[in-house]
Amino acid sequence: MPGRPRAALAMWTDSADAVFDPDTLAALGEVADLEPRVLTDFTTDHARAVLADVEVLVTGWGCPALTSAVLADAPRLRAVVHTGGSVRGHVTPECWDRGVVVSSAAAANALPVAEYAVAMILLTGKRVLERSREHRVTRREDDWLHTPKAIGNFGRTIGLLSASTIGRRVVDLLRPFDFHVLLHDPYVTAEEAKGLGVELVDLPALFARSDLVSVHTPLLPDTRGLVGRELIDAMPPDAVLLNTARGAVVDQAALTDALLENRIRAVLDVTDPEVLPPDHPLWDSDNVLISPHVAGSQGNEWRRLAHAAVAEVERWAAGEGFAHPVRRELFGQLA
Structure with missing residues (x-):
């Protein structure tokens, strides 16, 4: 697909393995030019090289904070698609200052x-x-x-x-x-x-x-x-x-x-x-x-989160906007 956005997964490796199976990774690869290695640390030379070109970050549990320094290394970043519910652990006000749009799988979770x-x-x-x-x-x-x-x-x-x-x-x-x-x-x-x-x-x-x-x-x-x-x-x-x-x-x-x-x-x-x-x-x-915190997505339910992320990347790439955006004005009320 010509003009596909450059995308990367940013989360713990275990999170990526849990949420994305080969089929959902392949589906994501159909709508974006996906970096094959998961970014777990934004400070490495490899991560900085990926961030220099990335347009969409597909994030998950364990994603490092998107600080001003990280955003400076990602001049083309335009969207964050989170596969979990809360984005408070990694999305910062600087993201919205930079015009980065944010989506969350809170509805799926x-x-x-x-x-x-x-x-x-x-x-x-x-x-x-x-x-x-x-x-x-x-x-x-x-x-x-x-x-x-x-x-x-x-x-x-x-x-x-x-x-x-x-x-x-x-x-x-x-x-x-x-x-x-x-x-x-x-x-x-x-x-x-x-x-x-x-x-x-x-x-x-x-x-x-x-x-x-x-x-x-x-x-x-x-x-x-x-x-x-x-x-x-x-x-x-x-x-x-x-x-x-x-x-x-x-x-x-x-x-x-x-x-x-x-x-x-x-x-x-x-x-x-x-x-x-x-x-x-x-x-x-x-x-x-x-119970041991089992109510949220687990096992086969993680596929729902992956499907939601793929759909959001596809919508954004087509210029349609997110179905489940995270609004800056509501950030203070979110988990």
């Missing part, structure tokens, strides 16, 4: 996280984890006609903290179910909430009224510890806190106290710190499920 969240919402409503554990011990038929009325998913109130990309996917996936969905997000208007089909509430009401609160807030300076002791203590008895965002959004000590006192339940794909110390009491708590 949002789907498996949203799927995990919805799966856990449904499982916790039926108390599947606890009842399966009990069944393993008793090995008797369940007395299903005397199941407590609190168990089940009909009419359950689900609270979503933040209408982030993932939060909005969760809203979409919850539509077929008989849930009442609450949302707290200071950037969402009442009109937008109506369009989403959710009830917009303030932060205390979200925790006080929800049978389950699913956290989708990005970790920013003003969201660190946002879910504090007062909000956790306001949750109804046996309510569930589901966190697939970042552990530090939640006050880990307050959450631990509530769980050890059996006041609430939790599903934690992230913790603070990550991983919890081996002797942390939550490891042995029966009312919490701790």
Whole structure:
């Protein structure tokens, strides 16, 4: 293809091997003149030689920061296509100052996280984890006609903290179910909430009224510890806190106290710190499920990220612009 842009992968080698298989690398090579070696360090002589001609950087986990010095070595760079969600680790304000456009696979990565969240919402409503554990011990038929009325998913109130990309996917996936969905997000208007089909509430009401609160807030300076002791203590008895965002959004000590006192339940794909110390009491708590940060793209789901990146490079090369641009004015609100 004449006039194909010059492109290079910039990330850890392991990231490139995980996200791109031979087929997706070949697809990328069809729409761009791809440098065969992955750039892991922008300071080497080889990297500087590649940067001198590169027009598109396809980035991933482990990409070094695109500082002013790096950008000075890349005078022809016009676009960054990220195969992960957050670009905060490597994209800098200098990129936009230089007129570099940025794309992210956040929308593609949002789907498996949203799927995990919805799966856990449904499982916790039926108390599947606890009842399966009990069944393993008793090995008797369940007395299903005397199941407590609190168990089940009909009419359950689900609270979503933040209408982030993932939060909005969760809203979409919850539509077929008989849930009442609450949302707290200071950037969402009442009109937008109506369009989403959710009830917009303030932060205390979200925790006080929800049978389950699913956290989708990005970790920013003003969201660190946002879910504090007062909000956790306001949750109804046996309510569930589901966190697939970042552990530090939640006050880990307050959450631990509530769980050890059996006041609430939790599903934690992230913790603070990550991983919890081996002797942390939550490891042995029966009312919490701790998964090893598996909600995001893994295994065959990485192909979705690669496909998204190839599509964005193809769109940009054709002059169509990105389908999933990262806007500078929204950079401060992103994870």
